[in-house]
Amino acid sequence: MRLRTLLIGMLAVVAWAMAAPAPAQDKTIFIPLLVYRTGPYAPSGVPSANGFNDYFTLVNERDGGINGVKIAWEECETQYKADLGVECYERMKGKNPVLVNPFSTGITYQLIPKAPVDKVVIHSSGYGMTASADGRWFPWVFNFPMTYWSQASAFIKYVGAQEGGMDKLKGKKIVHIYHNSPYGKEANPTLEILAQQLGFELTLLAVDTPGQEQKATWLQVRRINPAWIYISGWGVMNQVAVKEASAISFPMDHVVGNWWTGTESDVVPAGEGAKGYKSMTFHAPGHGFKVHQDIFKHVYDKGKGSAKREGVGEVLYNRTVINAMLDVEAIRTAMA
Structure with missing residues (x-):
């Protein structure tokens, strides 16, 4: 409707x-x-x-x-x-x-x-x-x-379902790796409000354009050791992010890209390392x-x-x- x-x-x-x-x-x-x-x-x-x-x-x-x-x-x-x-x-x-x-x-x-x-x-x-x-x-x-707000809330609902209920999100660590642009920042307010309401620990990590250098970002991810990662990327940033997640042996079935972070060119370069990675879509x-x-x-x-x-x-x-x-x-x- x-x-x-x-x-x-x-x-x-x-x-x-x-x-x-x-x-x-x-x-x-x-x-x-x-x-x-x-x-x-x-x-x-x-x-x-x-x-x-x-x-x-x-x-x-x-x-x-x-x-x-x-x-x-x-x-x-x-x-x-x-x-x-x-x-x-x-x-x-x-x-x-x-x-x-x-x-x-x-x-x-x-x-x-x-x-x-x-x-x-x-x-x-x-x-x-x-x-x-x-x-x-x-x-x-x-x-x-x-919209990006509805997408971010859908991601959190998905994580809650995977964890056994929205109440299970309390205390969980979730990282949002985002393109440092108006686009990448759009989901942040929604994620911050949901973190307050549901009690999960949210970390926001910006990746500067064009996104080819992400070593420092993924070192932070390794230190934080989150339960889930949400990526709002674009262009070359996406394939680099998927490769880096695989390189630090992060569980790929706990990495979810938004609908601009889930194309053939994002995952093919990572080969077998991309297996388990998911992204959202509306078609x-x-x-x-x-x-x-x-x-x-x-x-x-x-x-x-x-x-x-x-x-x-x-x-x-x-x-x-x-x-x-x-x-x-x-x-x-x-x-x-």
Whole structure:
């Protein structure tokens, strides 16, 4: 019900945005893509960008666009940097975008004040400022289907279930290793409140960007000897964290990554050492769904795919396919 309510709200605001005057010759719907195919976050950024591209291509090739209007999009490289993201947005907002997917919590924070002024919807799907889920104060920002606060509480509930009940968390040591950025810090207030309520000992360990050097962090983990570790990482930080956890022989079945810390590129480099590691998610991986059959048929078989064929169905690829689906259906309904 909550997802349906949020989607209805997004439809209403998208409809408002689309009511703005556009040049008479403009017969496309423009969606800017803020991407990071280069730099230390490329392992996460490349499949994410590919999912957006392939789904928008699918809608144009299979359906002729949204209600007969083709989607136009343009990539702009941000390298996951907030200043470059704002630069990209400012450069492309003149093309009358109906919405933007910042695909970075830091960039999202910078764009939130601009949204009501520019009348451009922000869809930060599963990321961004958690407080913006309250549409009374942030009517132009949508972060469904999930937020970092709900994810952090779900992690603690999972740990409680594994330990035999929430009352068993009292006195347990839990470490949150997080990307030292607005994104990584989002879960901290929730974890701190839950630690006070449930009595577990919480330690917060920040990892500076890009996250390739974590020796000191994991020395602290060894000293603390926690019962559980929660990781909010991104890009190269993730694979380094999984390798380091394995290197100190920490029980991997007691290491849980958030939904941005659970992709193929995060665990494959650690090999056997990653066995037992878990991450959270809000969708399924793999390419066995009807949408993938359509993508192969209408996009890759025509030589219009953005990724290698075997990359279709990867975790982050699927995430942005779903993100793009929600974008498209919001626009379709707003046009009706």
